[in-house]
Amino acid sequence: MAEQHHDLDPQETQEWLAALDGVLANEGAERAHFLVEQLVDHARQDGVNIPYTATTAYINTVPAHLEAKSPGNHGFEERIRSYTRWNAAAMVVKANKPGKGDPGGHITSFASAATLYDVGWNHFWHAPSDNHGGDLVYFQGHCAPGMYSRAFLEGRITEDQLDKFRKEVDGGGLSSYPHPWLMPNFWQFPTVSMGLGPIMAIYQARFMKYLGDRGFEQKGDRKVWCFCGDGEMDEPESLGAISLAGREHLDNLIFVINCNLQRLDGPVRGNSKIIQELEGDFRGSGWNVIKVVWGSGWDALLAKDAKGLLQRRMMEVVDGEYQTYKSKDGAYVREHFFNSPELKALVSNMSDDDIWRLTRGGNDPHKVYAGYKAAVEHKGQPTLLLVKTVKGYGMGAAGESQNVAHQTKKLSEDDLLHLRDRFKIPLTDEEAKACKFYMPPADAPELKYMHERRAALGGYLPARKPVDEPLQVPGLDAFKALLESTGERESSTTMAFVRLLGTLVKDKTIGKRVVPIVPDESRTFGMEGMFRQLGIWSHVGQLYAPEDADQLMFYKESTTGQILQEGINEAGAMSDWIAAATAYANHGVTMIPFYIYYSMFGFQRIGDLAWAAGDLRARGFLLGGTAGRTTLNGEGLQHQDGHTQLFAEYIPNCVSYDPTFAYELAVIVQDGMKRMYQDQENIYYYLTLMNENYAHPAMPEGAEAGILKGLYKFRQGDAGKLKVQLMGSGTIFREVIAAAELLKADFGVDADIWSATSFNELRRDGVNAARYNLLHPTAEQQVPYVTQCLKGAEGPVIAATDYKRTFADQIREYVPGKYVVLGTDGYGRSDSREALRSFFEVDRYHVAVAALKALADEGKIGTDKVAEAIAKYGINADRPAPWTV
16 A cells, blocks of 8 residues: 555656646547546456545636636626625525524625526526426525525515515515515525435436426436535435436436535534535445636635645645635635745745635636536536535634534624625715615616526426416316225225225326335335336336246336336335425426335434425325334334324324225315315325225215314214213224124123224314404304214213323313323334234223223212123233333
8 A cells, every 4th residue: 555655657658647637738628538437447347446536626617718608798797696695694694683683694605605606596597487397496495595686686685575585474585595475476495494405406407307207398418406505405305316317317406515514503514524524425326527726816815736735735735724724815715725935935026915816616607607508518427516605704703614604694884895895886974874785776787697697498487387287187077996895805005096096096187196105115105006007107117027027927128117216215205295285386397106105214304394294285195104103013122103194294284094994095086185185275185095805995085074174973873871981093993893782792881983084174173263353352253173973972081092192182172071082102013903903002901991091080880890791801900001111
């Protein structure tokens, strides 16, 4: 290894380098690169297996003499950029002046990245038009003020709205970050939950390939641009899917990482170099990497650096030092960066001010343009642009390259005047101190130029433009087979869903729009029959003969495949689903995604993405298979789900159900399709499915409305007898039905039996009624639906589910009379379903005992009857509670 750093034969080395220089001069960089790669491969074949490095020198990837030159009017662009910078900062500072409520905000992120966005707006980003489907841009969340500021100059946002930054309660305000739910005509993607933008962008680019392969027209050379911070790349989701992008050659994907070297509290990699680290990560994953490190002022210095001393110094300085340099001045940089006689000689003809004006690449529009141009023209790989900037660029002592920069939201009057002068904003001192927004005259040539540039690129961005495309969905009669009794034949609700999905994909109107998504669990859910029928989508088709090619349900990949099968990757599959569920807004076509997964690995694992989906106004179905804490009997603690229904409830526009029977599932899915794709409601569905086989009855007459509201009477008990009301959902509803039979046979107690398809929807209905009654005390009072159902019902109400007690306990406030809840609190474990239900005290025997105890509490029977039932059913009354062991 020492020989690598000590040249044993300098003359031979020079001969090789001279030969390479000759190739570069006469045949170009690509030929030189090819020859070097051939040499490396040849050496490895002969056993020279010295590891390679995935990083390049700490300089710009595109050399100065090969840079594409920006065709724009640089003077106009600089003015527009300066106005945008000022208004963005003024918006945040003004919002946080005394008496304004101190809503917060961020100045320095956009200050560092303004040039990155400005060049994109002026030259690269297409809006949807007749001849282009539009580029999709995932803006960095903390840069939101800059997007508003630009839209203000474009006339799309008013001064009154800028004055209402982070003031949304009374309407007309601007969201803190990109939030499509709150600004549905402006923002396309919520990105400020860091790490979600990168993974969603990767799968969005992949979904665009899917759409094209399946015949949904993609006009123009559409790109997905994702802007991230260098600190954001520490989120696992940020890097978690980059290998997929490289493997699938997503050349419609461009990442721009704003490397201002700072995260929220301090340097990203104070002791090393984040740009080099990320270059290695992405290049090793198959990406084309373009570094934009140094501004134009460095070109002459690098050209004079015959011995490579400047490049060596650039590499040896760590990011913590680079941050310090930009918080000081030119004299400090001369002394500490140019720290040798040779380096000082390089800048001997430069003043301290000249040295200070040596910019970083991301703050130089010419360098950014050259990088972007190289990125959009690259084929066969996704591209990463690593762009070095200064956090708080132009803010001086108020926050430029300082550890506190991210939290800066207030500027002193002197700071405001400095910012005004730095960017030459034509405001008086008093106007600047008051944070007056600047709008140039309507006939200003730079404004005309800005509008012309956007017109040439199809319109303004960001902008969200949902397609008005109501679909004619199948009626309930299309699922007639699921509404009828299965007789003695047993099946699971998962298999009922597979049958339902099979019906939908054959529908001539919407079948092609159905997107089945599964994370490597098709066989678990009995979906392998769809492999041959629909095919698994692959952009390259199937380049091999599958092992099971001689079988009926062989593993089939196809360029026109309909199924998205993501491997063991719930976050990726969820990102697929989000792309499909928002295609109506981003691709001009409505798709109908069904994503089925192990319920335990759904909301618990991808809850942040599920929340983002609500913000995105996603429309589609999430299906938590093998749901419930006691139905997946053999898998144990990490697999058994007793809480995802509670997770679903926390998302305001997620409609969730826990059906027991096939007919309930059919009614819910058909109505969900009608609401989302015919009526175009901005909701999505979460349904829990089980893998337990049992017989399914026919749908009771008149049950449809109650199924959708969340509760209906499954069976009426006899009148005139001692009575209870039994309620349940999912597979435990069958234990409830069995408990009713025990009560009648063993104790002469009759029961009305209620199927609670959605405790979450019952809760929401009750909350709505309670709120109305609170605020309208003199009006006719609303009655919650569950209260209406149980009004006048005889006896206490006992509810049991396969989820935590909290699930069914949500409706306690709206249940008239005594209400007893059973649930599966605690960790799961492996055993038979019967043993598990006994352990968690939700089986038929515990339901029966709970009903008898409730009757005893009401004085309708003696407590001796409860004790008799405990003994009769073999219940150990003294064992520890299941949630304690």
